[in-house]
Amino acid sequence: ETKVEEGAPGCAGRKSVVQFRALSTEVTSKLLEKCRKEGVTVSNALGAAAAYTASDFIGRTDDGKVDGSTERNYKVLQSLDMRRYESSPFGDDASTVGCHAGSMDLMVGPLNDGSGSSLHSSSGSNLESFWETARDGKDQTLDFVKDNEGPQEAVRVFDAAMSISDMNNLVHLTAMSEASQGRAYSAGVTNVGVYERQGAVKREGKESGDRDTLKTKHGKYQIDDLYFATSHARTGCLYQVSALTVNDKLGLTFHPASPLVPEDINEDFANAFVELLETVADGDSSSDGAAGGLLPKGAVKQASDVAVASLVPAAFLSHAGAWSEFLSNVSTMKSNLASAPDDFWAALNFWIFFAVGHPILQPVLWISDVLHGTPGPVIGDLVPALFLAGNVLVIGALAASKEIQKFANVAALAAFFAYVGAGLDGQAGLGDFNLQLNDQYKGQIVRGCPTYDQVRQPSMDNFDLEKYQGKWYEHKFHDWTQFKEVYDTTLDIKLTEDGKGWVDDFAVKGPAPAAAKLSWDKSPVANGAHYFLFGRVDPADPPGVLRESGFGVEFPNYIVDVKKDAETGEYKEAIQFQCLERGGVRVFEGINFMSRNPTMSDGELEEMHWRAEKAGMYPYGAGPEQMHRVERRPADAPPLDNSWQRMWHAIGFDALLELLTESIEDGGRS
Structure with missing residues (x-):
């Protein structure tokens, strides 16, 4: 006859319901052998089985179906006997009644709903995921008991909670909660182990620690089966399993709280749990999952x-x-x-x-x-x-x-x-990924940023910022805020109407043909994308210094050198230098070689390097070996057109880029 225990007052009539099951001696032996083979304990396997079986019931609809695509994480309460971790005179010598028994949380998942029934249907052909879960539970347990830290701290925390934090009231409030219904765990497992290996009460006259083990036979009386359970009616686990092995048979008690888990559901849970244990005891795990047995075990x-x-x-x-x-x-x-x-x-x-x-x-x-x-x-x-x-x-x-x-x-x-x-280390692209702070030049650390006067060239005399506006083609850079994988880089610089601010329309295409030889023309930004840099013109700064803002910082953008057209006086080449220093440490430096012309010869670029060296910029990355040359397609090359570009257009990706561009530009100007 199934007995029920009434729940504590105020717990909406919750009561314990129980189901008893036992594995045969043959299945128990197979399960133990399989656990040893997989490097886990029976308790580890029971914890995994509790989570997998819970996945068949948590989230199940009224018609008994589960959505196998839904994933959940499970918290399993694993009971532990902490008395073995105590030392004399408080060790487990049966001479005292102490607060030594305890538990720990096992975190399992994510598991798909119905994971347990999926293992049943596989007929034991692929159980590696189950055993991985069991091994993970073992690892969590070993981490907890390592150096006795977990057990000792758990007892101390429990003692503090009882004596200081009014834990009884907290438990009461949790039990009364409509939201939690007193359920802190998806499932719980308590495994006492083999009954005949448990220490018996110390008899009078015995030395301390000298204890017999429990017996199943006493004279003419024989214990055939033995089950136990603790109430979870007030607070505890949604599904609870308690295990004890007697006479080589693993006995299982399933004792959740009703009506949270009705008796018929508890019966189904018990049957599914036992079926899963029988499956894993008889089945073969596929070594290391996807390896399909092709690799050695483990x-x-x-x-x-x-x-x-x-x-x-x-x-x-x-x-x-x-x-x-x-x-x-x-x-x-x-x-x-x-x-x-x-x-x-x-x-x-x-x-x-x-x-x-x-x-x-x-x-x-x-x-x-x-x-x-x-x-x-x-x-x-x-x-x-x-x-x-x-x-x-x-x-x-x-x-x-x-x-x-x-x-x-x-x-x-x-x-x-x-x-x-x-x-x-300066080994991953000195032009675009030279990340070191206060990096070195010729073996010497170069600290901080130079002043504008230290790098400014005579060509900047009578500099006119109005004439500097317009489109520039970038040909070389030393700048880790840029990517060497892009190409056709341009900068379109405009002053705001009041002359107090400026906007840089930075246009790129990518990836470059050299960076992605097979896919460069399939990219969603192969025909170009824009992002905007914003800054201000500080009247206190000398002409040629712009203040640049972005990503939470502001730093000066020095126009170091310009080359003028001999006939018109227009600026046709420029060297820019950005430098961010904080607390005496140079965090970032950027150098750009730019021209109004989309093409530049090697000789013209060599001359720009010479001018940068003359400006004292080589220690900051302006040398030929420290700058990246921007790849360019012919200026008259038509827009790319292929099935991928048509797909990007069909889904509106180009329109989205344009909308984002306008939004960023408007936001920056405001």
């Missing part, structure tokens, strides 16, 4: 563990000196700006934004070239069928194995830090 896990342990540290160590120098400069800047922390964070965030942007672009370009270089039939004249099939395989592998996911994530993170480290 090969992907070993690879991911190696990745976690070595790849990211190796990425840092490969540029350790550069990272150390960078962190030292950041520390100096922060110390010098102690009274102006907003200035420090604005400058650092400016650096981070562009330092992150460059490495993120690289895989995008690589994937794009793979897409457009994949052979075979092309769907809709856009995407190769083989590329889609490859994506399905890759996504399937990532979805099937957490170890592959972890390996991929760690490898990507290591590649990211290695790329940024190369930028700090």
